Structure formats: structure tokens, C-alpha cells
Amino acid sequence: MKQIFQHGPISPSFISESIAKHATKTEIGAHNIFLGQVRADLIDGKEVVAIAYTAYEEMALEKMHNIREEIFDKYALTCMHVHHSLGVVKTGEICLFVFTSSQHRKAAIEACTEVVERIKIELPIWGKELFDDQKYQWKINQ
Incomplete structure (x- = not known):
């Protein structure tokens, strides 16, 4: 099973290096990239300053492996990479990086x-929204 988790935010340099590594794969005609960024939401007058991510890692990796297999069966992908942060990620930082590649754009876009x-x-995977007043609440995925 592929490891998808990394501690802390996903750096722009990691993202650009991941993209650059695909330049030699000349059978690829399309890439689609999703970047999830932590927002500075205002909730009940309090501003979110970061999200602290936790996960049941073993189960998440197993589930991600199954999702990966199903996606490769459904779409004509050349490759797929998934990276998700654990720990504290501040507002403005990247917490999720999904990168799909295929010969044609439709498969890459739909799969991503x-x-x-x-x-x-x-x-x-759970996120605890941390506020500027040192309090928190559990994030609801939307």
C-alpha cells in the first residue's frame, strides 16, 4: 500500500517536483491536479487559524488502496498520486494534493x-479547526 500521509503542510516545492517528474512520461497527454488549502473561515465570530489533522492511518491506507484500485479499473489513467497532511496545517497552506495523469484530459479530470x-x-481522517482564541471545533467535511 502506498503511503499518502505526511506530517505538516504539503510544500509548493514538493508539488512542483512531483509535476516535473512526469516530463519524461511522454505517453501522458493530460494531468489534473487538486490542491486543498486551509481556509481562514469565520465561525461564530472566531477565525480559523489552522486545522489539526488526525487519521486512523492503517484503515485509511487500506481504504485508499481500494479506492485507487477501483479508480484505475474505471478510468484509463497512467498514474495517480495522493498526499494528505497530518498534524497542524495553517491557513493558506496545502493539506491535500491529488494528481492524476492519463493520455486524454477527460479521464484525468473525472478520476481526480x-x-x-x-x-x-x-x-x-478528521480535522480539528483551531481558532485564534485558542479554542477548537471538529471540522465537518463539505
Whole structure:
């Protein structure tokens, strides 16, 4: 099973390096990328300053493996990469990076969209929204 978790935010340099590695894969004609960024939401007059992510890692990795297999069966993908943060990610930082590649754009776009939706619904990953007043609430995925 592929590891999808990393501690802290996903850096722009990691994202650009991931994209650059695909330049030699000349059978690829399309990439689709989703970047999830922590928002500075205002909730009941309090501003979110970060999200602390936790997960039931073993179960999440197993579920992600199954999702990956199903997506490759459904779409003509060349490759798919998923990276999700654990720990504290501040507002403005990237917490989710999904990158799909295929010969043609439709498969890359549709697969990426489905993977993101399934991650949000099916993986046991939780976010605790941290506020500027040192309080928190558990995030509801939307």
C-alpha cells in the first residue's frame, strides 16, 4: 500500500517536483491536479487559524488502496498520486494534493474529481479547526 500521509503542510516545492517528474512520461497527454488549502473561515465570530489533522492511518491506507484500485479499473489513467497532511496545517497552506495523469484530459479530470470526493467521504481522517482564541471545533467535511 502506498503511503499518502505526511506530517505538516504539503510544500509548493514538493508539488512542483512531483509535476516535473512526469516530463519524461511522454505517453501522458493530460494531468489534473487538486490542491486543498486551509481556509481562514469565520465561525461564530472566531477565525480559523489552522486545522489539526488526525487519521486512523492503517484503515485509511487500506481504504485508499481500494479506492485507487477501483479508480484505475474505471478510468484509463497512467498514474495517480495522493498526499494528505497530518498534524497542524495553517491557513493558506496545502493539506491535500491529488494528481492524476492519463493520455486524454477527460479521464484525468473525472478520476481526480472522484478521488477527492471519495477521500472526503470514505477515509477516516478528521480535522480539528483551531481558532485564534485558542479554542477548537471538529471540522465537518463539505
